[in-house]
Amino acid sequence: MAATTNQNLFGRNLSWVLYTRFNMDFKSYWTFVFIIVALSQSFANDDDHHEMEEFLKREYSLSKPYQGVGSSGSSHWELMGDSMVTTEQVRLTSDMQSRQGAVWSRIPCHLKDWEMQVHFKIHGQGKKNLNGDGMAIWYTKERMQKGPVFGNKDNFTGLGVFVDTYPNEEKQLEAQKKRYSPRTQRIFPFVLAMVGNGSVGYDHERDGRPTELGGCNAMVRNLKHDTFLFIRYIRRRLTVMIDIDGQHEWRDCLDVPGVKLPKGYYFGASSITGDLSDNHDVLSLKLYQLTVLRSKKEEEEEAEEITIPSVDNLEQILRGEMEEGMSGVAIFFTVLFCMLGFFMLVVVGLVVYSHWNENRRKRFY
Numbered sequence: 001m002a003a004t005t006n007q008n009l010f011g012r013n014l015s016w017v018l019y020t021r022f023n024m025d026f027k028s029y030w031t032f033v034f035i036i037v038a039l040s041q042s043f044a045n046d047d048d049h050h051e052m053e054e055f056l057k058r059e060y061s062l063s064k065p066y067q068g069v070g071s072s073g074s075s076h077w078e079l080m081g082d083s084m085v086t087t088e089q090v091r092l093t094s095d096m097q098s099r100q101g102a103v104w105s106r107i108p109c110h111l112k113d114w115e116m117q118v119h120f121k122i123h124g125q126g127k128k129n130l131n132g133d134g135m136a137i138w139y140t141k142e143r144m145q146k147g148p149v150f151g152n153k154d155n156f157t158g159l160g161v162f163v164d165t166y167p168n169e170e171k172q173l174e175a176q177k178k179r180y181s182p183r184t185q186r187i188f189p190f191v192l193a194m195v196g197n198g199s200v201g202y203d204h205e206r207d208g209r210p211t212e213l214g215g216c217n218a219m220v221r222n223l224k225h226d227t228f229l230f231i232r233y234i235r236r237r238l239t240v241m242i243d244i245d246g247q248h249e250w251r252d253c254l255d256v257p258g259v260k261l262p263k264g265y266y267f268g269a270s271s272i273t274g275d276l277s278d279n280h281d282v283l284s285l286k287l288y289q290l291t292v293l294r295s296k297k298e299e300e301e302e303a304e305e306i307t308i309p310s311v312d313n314l315e316q317i318l319r320g321e322m323e324e325g326m327s328g329v330a331i332f333f334t335v336l337f338c339m340l341g342f343f344m345l346v347v348v349g350l351v352v353y354s355h356w357n358e359n360r361r362k363r364f365y
C-alpha cells in the first residue's frame with residue numbers, strides 16, 4: 001500500500017486537494033475561486049512532492065507475525081488490558097461487553113514527518129448502531145493508561161484519531177425526540193481527529209464534536225475487503241485518509257494545517273466496548289518516515305521546538321465545524337441572488353416587450 005513513486009505522491013496530493021475543495025466548498029459561489037486556488041497551489045507544490053520519499057521504519061511498525069508482541073520484553077510493542085495477539089491480528093477487544101485493550105509502542109518517535117498506515121478490521125454480531133464503541137490511533141506523550149477515550153486516558157497529550165462506531169449524541173437526541181438537521185446529522189461509523197494538550201477533555205456524550213479538527217463518515221464494519229486508515233503528518237499539516245471501499249483508493253477525510261505535535265511521543269492503538277461491542281482488530285501499523293525538503297523560510301518557521309501540542313487557528317477550525325450558521329448565510333445569499341436574477345429577467349422582459357409593443361403600434365400608424 002505504500003506509495004513509493006513520487007509521481008504517485010503528487011497525483012495523490014492533487015486529488016486530495018481537489019476532492020477536499022469540491023466536497024467541502026461546493027456550496028457557495030466561491031467554489032470556482034477555490035478550485036483555481038487549489039489548482040495553483042498544487043502546481044506550486046509540484047516540486048516539493050517530487051522530493052519526497054518514504055521509508056518504512058520497522059521499530060515503529062507492527063505487522064505479522066507479531067513476533068514477541070505481548071510476551072517478550074524485547075518486542076517493540078506492548079499489550080494492555082483485554083488485547084491479545086493471534087496469528088492473524090492484534091485484537092484490541094473481542095465482541096464482548098465492557099472490554100478495553102490497547103497496544104503501545106515502547107519507543108518514542110523523534111521523526112519530523114511521518115505517515116502511519118493502519119490496516120484494521122471492525123466486525124461483530126451487532127446490527128447497525130447496536131455495536132460499539134470504536135477504536136483510536138494515538139501519538140501521545142502518555143502510554144499504557146486505561147481510560148474512557150476509546151480505552152485510553154482522558155486529557156491525553158498529543159494526537160488521537162478515532163473511528164467512532166456508535167452515535168451517542170444522536171441516540172440521545174432521538175430519545176428526546178430532537179434531531180440534527182439532515183445537514184449536520186452524521187452517518188456512523190465516523191472518523192475524526194483531536195489534539196489534546198493534557199487539559200482538554202474528550203466529550204464522549206457528544207462523540208467528540210466540541211474538539212474535533214475534522215472528520216468523515218466511514219462504513220467500515222463487517223466488510224469482506226481490507227480497510228485502511230492513513231494518518232500523515234508533514235510540515236505540521238495533519239491529513240487523514242481512508243481506504244475502505246476495497247478499490248485501493250484513498251479518500252480524503254480531514255486536512256488541517258498548523259498542527260503542532262512535539263517529537264518523542266508514542267504511537268498506540270486502543271479500543272473499548274460497553275453495553276455494545278465489536279471485535280476491534282489491528283492487522284498492521286506501518287510507520288513511514290517521510291523525507292521532505294524544506295525551504296529556508298519553512299526551516300525558520302519550524303525552528304522553534306514544540307513542547308505542548310496545539311493547533312493554529314483552533315477557534316476558527318472548531319467554529320468552522322458548526323456548519324449551520326455558515327450554510328444559513330450561504331442559503332440566504334443563494335436565494336437572494338436567485339430572486340435578484342429573476343427580478344432582472346422580469347424587468348428586461350418587460351422593457352423588451354414594451355419596446356416591441358411600441359414598435360408594433362408605430363408600424364400601425
Ligand SMILES: *[C@@H]1O[C@H](CO)[C@@H](O)[C@H](O)[C@H]1NC(C)=O
Pocket residue numbers: 197198199200308314
Ligand atoms: C490547552 O488547550 C486549551 C483549549 O485550547 C486552552 O484553553 C489551554 O490554555 C491549553 N493549555 C495549555 C497548557 O496549553
Ligand SMILES: *[C@@H]1O[C@H](CO)[C@@H](O)[C@H](O)[C@H]1NC(C)=O
Pocket residue numbers: 154155198199200201
Ligand atoms: C480533564 O481536564 C479538565 C479541565 O482541565 C478537568 O475538569 C477534568 O477533571 C480532567 N479529567 C480528567 C480525567 O483528568
Ligand SMILES: [Ca+2]
Pocket residue numbers: 133164165166167168204207
Ligand atoms: Ca461515540
